[in-house]
Amino acid sequence: MAVAVQQETSHPILTLSQVRKSFGGAHALRDANLALYPGQVTALIGENGAGKSTLVKILCGVHQPDGGEIVLDGKHVRVHDPEHARQLGINVVHQECVVFDNLSVAENIFISARPKQGRFVAWREMRKRAAEILKQLDVSFDPDTPASQLSVAQKHIVQIARALTSDARVLILDEPTAALSHREADDLFRIARRLKDSGCALLFISHKFEEIFALADRYVVFRDGASVGDGMIAHTNTEHLIRLMVGRSVEQLFPKLETTLGEELLRVENLSRAQEFENVSFSVRRGETLGIYGLVGAGRTELAQCLFGLTAPDSGSVHLNGKAVSISNPADAVRNGLAYVPEDRQQQGAILPFSIAANVCLPNLGSLAPRGFCNRERELQLANHWIGALGIKATGPRQNVGDLSGGNQQKVVIAKWLARTPQVLILDEPTKGIDVGAKSAVHAVTSEFAQRGNAVVMISSELPEILGMSDRVLVMRRGRVRALLDRSEATAENVVQAATDA
Amino acid sequence: MRMTQNSAARRDLALGFIVLLLFGLVTAAFPQFARPSNVAEVFDDSAILIMLALGQMLVILTRGIDLSVAANLALSGMLVALFNKNYPGAGVLPVLLLAVGSGAVLGLINGMLVWRLKLPPIVVTLGTMSVYRGLIYLLSGGTWVNDNMMSPGFLGLVRFELLGLTVLAWLAIIGATVAAFGMRYTGLGRDFYAAGGNPSAATYTGLDPGRMQCFAYTICGAIAGLCGYLWVARFAVAYTDIALGFELQVIAACLIGGVAIAGGIGTVAGVVLGCLFIGVIRNALPLVGISPFWQMGINGIVIVAAAVLSARRREDKRSILETQTA
Numbered sequence: 097m098a099v100a101v102q103q104e105t106s107h108p109i110l111t112l113s114q115v116r117k118s119f120g121g122a123h124a125l126r127d128a129n130l131a132l133y134p135g136q137v138t139a140l141i142g143e144n145g146a147g148k149s150t151l152v153k154i155l156c157g158v159h160q161p162d163g164g165e166i167v168l169d170g171k172h173v174r175v176h177d178p179e180h181a182r183q184l185g186i187n188v189v190h191q192e193c194v195v196f197d198n199l200s201v202a203e204n205i206f207i208s209a210r211p212k213q214g215r216f217v218a219w220r221e222m223r224k225r226a227a228e229i230l231k232q233l234d235v236s237f238d239p240d241t242p243a244s245q246l247s248v249a250q251k252h253i254v255q256i257a258r259a260l261t262s263d264a265r266v267l268i269l270d271e272p273t274a275a276l277s278h279r280e281a282d283d284l285f286r287i288a289r290r291l292k293d294s295g296c297a298l299l300f301i302s303h304k305f306e307e308i309f310a311l312a313d314r315y316v317v318f319r320d321g322a323s324v325g326d327g328m329i330a331h332t333n334t335e336h337l338i339r340l341m342v343g344r345s346v347e348q349l350f351p352k353l354e355t356t357l358g359e360e361l362l363r364v365e366n367l368s369r370a371q372e373f374e375n376v377s378f379s380v381r382r383g384e385t386l387g388i389y390g391l392v393g394a395g396r397t398e399l400a401q402c403l404f405g406l407t408a409p410d411s412g413s414v415h416l417n418g419k420a421v422s423i424s425n426p427a428d429a430v431r432n433g434l435a436y437v438p439e440d441r442q443q444q445g446a447i448l449p450f451s452i453a454a455n456v457c458l459p460n461l462g463s464l465a466p467r468g469f470c471n472r473e474r475e476l477q478l479a480n481h482w483i484g485a486l487g488i489k490a491t492g493p494r495q496n497v498g499d500l501s502g503g504n505q506q507k508v509v510i511a512k513w514l515a516r517t518p519q520v521l522i523l524d525e526p527t528k529g530i531d532v533g534a535k536s537a538v539h540a541v542t543s544e545f546a547q548r549g550n551a552v553v554m555i556s557s558e559l560p561e562i563l564g565m566s567d568r569v570l571v572m573r574r575g576r577v578r579a580l581l582d583r584s585e586a587t588a589e590n591v592v593q594a595a596t597d598a
Numbered sequence: 599m600r601m602t603q604n605s606a607a608r609r610d611l612a613l614g615f616i617v618l619l620l621f622g623l624v625t626a627a628f629p630q631f632a633r634p635s636n637v638a639e640v641f642d643d644s645a646i647l648i649m650l651a652l653g654q655m656l657v658i659l660t661r662g663i664d665l666s667v668a669a670n671l672a673l674s675g676m677l678v679a680l681f682n683k684n685y686p687g688a689g690v691l692p693v694l695l696l697a698v699g700s701g702a703v704l705g706l707i708n709g710m711l712v713w714r715l716k717l718p719p720i721v722v723t724l725g726t727m728s729v730y731r732g733l734i735y736l737l738s739g740g741t742w743v744n745d746n747m748m749s750p751g752f753l754g755l756v757r758f759e760l761l762g763l764t765v766l767a768w769l770a771i772i773g774a775t776v777a778a779f780g781m782r783y784t785g786l787g788r789d790f791y792a793a794g795g796n797p798s799a800a801t802y803t804g805l806d807p808g809r810m811q812c813f814a815y816t817i818c819g820a821i822a823g824l825c826g827y828l829w830v831a832r833f834a835v836a837y838t839d840i841a842l843g844f845e846l847q848v849i850a851a852c853l854i855g856g857v858a859i860a861g862g863i864g865t866v867a868g869v870v871l872g873c874l875f876i877g878v879i880r881n882a883l884p885l886v887g888i889s890p891f892w893q894m895g896i897n898g899i900v901i902v903a904a905a906v907l908s909a910r911r912r913e914d915k916r917s918i919l920e921t922q923t924a
Contacts (some may be wrong), residue, residue, distance in 0.1 A: 156802070157804075158801070158802065177804050178801070178802050178803055178804040179803070179804025179805075180804070181804075182803075182804065188802075190802060194796070194798070194799040194802045194803070195796070195799060196791075196792050196795045196796045196799055196800075196862075197795060197796065197862075198791060198794075198795035198796075198862035198863050199791060199792065199795060203788065207792060207803050207805075208803045208804060208805070210785060210788065212785075215784070216783040216784060217782070217783045217784065217785065217788060219782075219783075242605075
């Protein structure tokens with residue numbers, strides 16, 4: 097049944113107005129407004145941390161909003177839990193695959209609507225109906241296949257099939273193509289269009305502008321937990337959308353110090369690691385901050401982990417001060433003056449149940465305890481020095497890192513490395529999940545470190561941070577370097593285009 | 599399903615073959631081992647283990663573990679023994695209800711601690727294991743309840759024979775049949791697999807994995823309670839230390855039977871075969887003239903060997919996955 101693309105006059109199936117949600121004082125959503133129309137695809141666009149995931153979780157009942165209204169078919173609703181969402185006709189294809197590997201495709205599709213005969217599961221009917229749905233979706237795998245044998249794309253399709261077991265009014269696709277190849281994504285879009293033509297309202301979350309322009313009819317842009325613009329896709333363009341996404345003054349947030357660039361400190365040549373990144377080459381000079389931008393899955397973290405010796409490269413070389421170095425484990429990396437502040441601060445960066453002193457001293461025990469015995473006095477001295485130097489807000493060096501705020505935890509992680517006086521500091525999403533004030537403080541610390549004649553390599557998904565702090569920006573997409581831009585060339589448009597191939 | 603069934607069915611088939619082989623080898627050397635009366639005895643001897651292992655399977659399927667089953671069994675057993683001693687005229691029905699009820703409550707305590715307080719299952723049940731044992735001492739004052747203090751009905755039920763098998767053995771057969779059917783054909787049974795296979799996915803489909811864990815502990819506890827009565831009646835004695843350390847045999851039976859400690863995978867047939875494996879060895883060792891102390895060693899070797907095999911299989915799978923996503 098062909099439903100023509102509805103005009104502005106048609107009534108939305110689902111509207112959200114002024115929806116708010118905060119987690120422990122941090123606002124994830126401040127003012128979320130959204131309208132989904134039948135037979136239309138609405139693209140939800142925003143940077144990481146703009147509140148998209150929180151919005152999805154509210155719509156599918158995993159989180160309850162603190163305030164605001166959700167209206168479905170003209171009636172106020174509260175989505176109690178995911179099962180309730182499904183009953184209301186709201187279905188989600190989640191970004192991370194929500195599929196049961198230990199069950200068959202058929203059982204996955206009917207996980208919350210098992211066909212029954214009397215009170216018992218009717219396996220034959222389940223298989224038959226699953227086969228029908230899979231055929232309707234025009235995919236070739238068997239309903240008896242164990243889900244563990246499916247590819248990521250096929251698992252997404254199983255989730256869509258799940259939506260088709262009931263009357264799907266609203267289908268949310270949460271970055272479904274992040275891990276898919278072009279062909280797999282095309283298959284997914286074909287299915288999405290068919291659902292749209294049957295009158296379903298789709299919400300499509302994606303970073304890829306190419307896909308947004310190909311699939312969506314409308315857009316809504318989120319920034320810092322609020323919707324900041326919406327309209328018809330036909331009346332907009334990439335530049336406009338990027339401006340809405342980023343749209344804040346960059347200078348205030350990023351206190352970058354003037355530096356003089358010295359000689360080349362770190363050079364990476366043709367570094368490759370199968371399935372992670374390929375032929376990555378770049379160099380960083382003394383005093384320089386190199387920003388590495390890319391979407392999730394572009395291979396940035398994998399590159400950093402390889403540089404730091406956590407994984408071994410398949411080919412390529414790393415040079416420090418003009419000399420080739422071999423780094424086969426993190427201890428080598430540390431000896432060569434490298435330091436790595438990982439993305440997952442709580443799991444990989446800090447040891448939360450340890451005190452600040454214990455954390456700061458951990459990589460420095462060699463110098464603090466030359467004869468193999470720890471010296472509590474000297475440890476506390478060192479910790480106190482860095483608490484002062486980085487402005488760590490804590491009751492003292494004995495406070496547990498787990499009790500500190502995210503920003504102060506990150507400062508502790510940076511301090512433990514700075515105490516070793518490294519030459520190259522690799523930061524992976526250094527300000528992820530920490531509040532604005534602490535962000536500038538972290539930036540001030542790294543900028544000062546660079547100013548003293550060291551090199552900083554900063555991976556970030558936050559465009560303003562990349563643009564604000566970097567002397568040069570390296571953009572990665574699908575494991576390859578797509579652009580290396582000087583500070584003057586690095587505009588939001590250029591960087592995003594290189595990262596998304598828009 | 600057919601494929602997942604296949605890999606599980608293949609494993610069950612292999613284990614079944616091993617159990618038969620073991621049985622055949624013992625019989626070849628000692629023909630009396632295969633006499634119907636002896637087979638019935640081996641089965642009678644394995645019945646309690648089978649029932650407990652089926653309960654434990656539910657708990658492990660949902661990513662838990664219940665170290666307190668044997669203590670629960672002993673406490674429930676002491677409770678009904680004392681009840682029978684004081685009210686010998688009450689009959690067996692109240693005894694059964696009391697056993698199942700007290701076991702279920704003790705299991706529910708585990709379940710609520712794991713679900714509501716989100717405590718690690720191994721810590722919770724290690725703790726309750728000691729608490730339940732301690733309660734037996736408080737309840738009994740450290741004294742024994744002997745067979746002369748138990749009523750004939752209380753003692754006789756488990757020994758009553760039907761078609762050559764004891765009531766105890768029939769209970770295990772009925773239990774395994776109900777479990778096999780329930781795990782495959784009821785929503786609750788499928789939910790145990792789903793919640794244990796991928797708890798976060800379960801949450802996103804509106805199924806609370808913590809609640810399923812709590813269910814599993816309660817059912818496991820109820821079974822342990824029932825087995826408490828069966829144990830006390832079978833051995834005709836109740837004291838603080840009955841079934842001491844038996845939880846390890848129960849867990850071993852599950853692991854030998856192919857229940858994945860990481861949750862979500864396991865079959866009733868596998869668990870029953872795991873129990874029979876242990877039962878055959880336990881009954882054959884004295885016959886062959888090997889000290890029963892070898893029993894634990896053999897169980898251990900089988901568990902480690904099974905773990906090594908399944909770890910290698912997992913590695914194969916992962917490498918396939920990696921080449922596929924390339």
